Amino acid sequence: MTGTKKHAGVDRTSGVALWRQIADDIRVAIGAGEFREAGKLPGEMALSERFGVNRHTVRAAIAALQNEGIVRAKAGRGTEILEDIRLKMPISRRTRFSSGLGGQARRPESAYIASGEATAPEDVAVALRIAPGTPCVTLETLGLADGIPVSLAFHYFPAARFAGIDEHFRRERSVTRSFAAMGLADYVRISTDISARHADEREREWLRLTPGGIVLEALAVNADLEGVPVQYSRTLFSAGRVSLHVGNDMEL
Amino acid sequence: MTGTKKHAGVDRTSGVALWRQIADDIRVAIGAGEFREAGKLPGEMALSERFGVNRHTVRAAIAALQNEGIVRAKAGRGTEILEDIRLKMPISRRTRFSSGLGGQARRPESAYIASGEATAPEDVAVALRIAPGTPCVTLETLGLADGIPVSLAFHYFPAARFAGIDEHFRRERSVTRSFAAMGLADYVRISTDISARHADEREREWLRLTPGGIVLEALAVNADLEGVPVQYSRTLFSAGRVSLHVGNDMEL
DNA sequence: GTCAATTGTCTAGATAAATATACATTTGAG
């Protein structure tokens, strides 16, 4: 071992400023319920010892968390924890954006970003069981909870069956209701592929992430009740605000 | 607008060093297939213009990517893109580590890290449907593919039923075979919770990740064929090497 | 071999982040 004293998870060679590492660390700790009893963070001195850094570095971290709306510092009182927010998004045969967040006392909302026409690329065509190059309607949407963006989705629908579904979405603000308006009363999730990576610039902008922010990328296929694929989606969830739950109801 | 020219996705006020932002950005671009034709990155000068930074900053980013084994720079030739190898790990009712990677022509392997006894914390107890504080056998394992670590798992087994299962694992190197050796011939996955975050120091060490590396965290519950929970696992997958596939067979 | 294109190395200086101290201000308990 070197003579360097090792402290909780701060890395001075990572290219990430200490205040940001500490802010990320505290955010995770809050999510894990570490300070739930006190309802507030330990004092700046205590935190600076815990992380092995100067008090001002801790202050910079807290300032960042304040900026995110997670905590609120007040002279003489301490730093109050405002809320613990990581939504649980169910992934099941009946996965839908708005109903998925229903039980969590939040206001779910979908926003229209853009739509257009495109020919299906290889991977999308395979998933939708159509020939590569088949015309598709594309739709890009933003999912919000209490006004905070949580997901950015890019959808493909076979144009032969769903031409104009984007117009329905602009009115209905829901894929489920858009399907219903076009005569498809019900549909099921048949496959979901999940990976994680760093968000690119555009994704960071829509999801209001800081550089280095992580997204969960879910590639999903929905089908009608006959099993014919009706939708291919690539949805990016803000990993700091959402976890995905693969549950029992996938079994029936 | 200010006189500052805006360049592709670098943010100078984020607390993340430019070289790391650029490394992350290039990694994402490689994943999206941006340089697939050339098979190599643009020159350092071209990249420094693209990101609006000095050539040396780009060099630092490339050095980081080289360290991750994603690219290889060679004087006079350029910076070659190595191969993007991301294993697909199926998540289904019959999820098992070794058979999951079977079809991908790789040599799967599990290694024993440590084991012990512990009382079940709240969340584990709820998942295993036992009282908090019930004795459990704990087991920590490393999953490898072709000798490269891909997952780090921490398991809980109810001690009343599975005392000594860690000893079986040390011999068998497989949870499935350890269960079999203790009289449990078959089991099924009943729930999986997936999220993503930055790896901590210890995780980076076992999974051989660079600082800033991402892990997919899967919280899973397995049960016997009567539906009685037999195992709770927290598995960390190296997000650069693994994607999780939630497929149709979850339905039967 | 010559040449252009590219990565590798070196030195120096400017900017941002982190440390070290000191003291002011706000709050709630007693």
Next chain:
DNA sequence: CTCAAATGTATATTTATCTAGACAATTGAC
């Protein structure tokens, strides 16, 4: 009111990151 415990503000110094420019070393094309 007084005091202890916090956060807020200020200044100076050290360290890490980024910029700038010059030149060496390697490679492949001609």
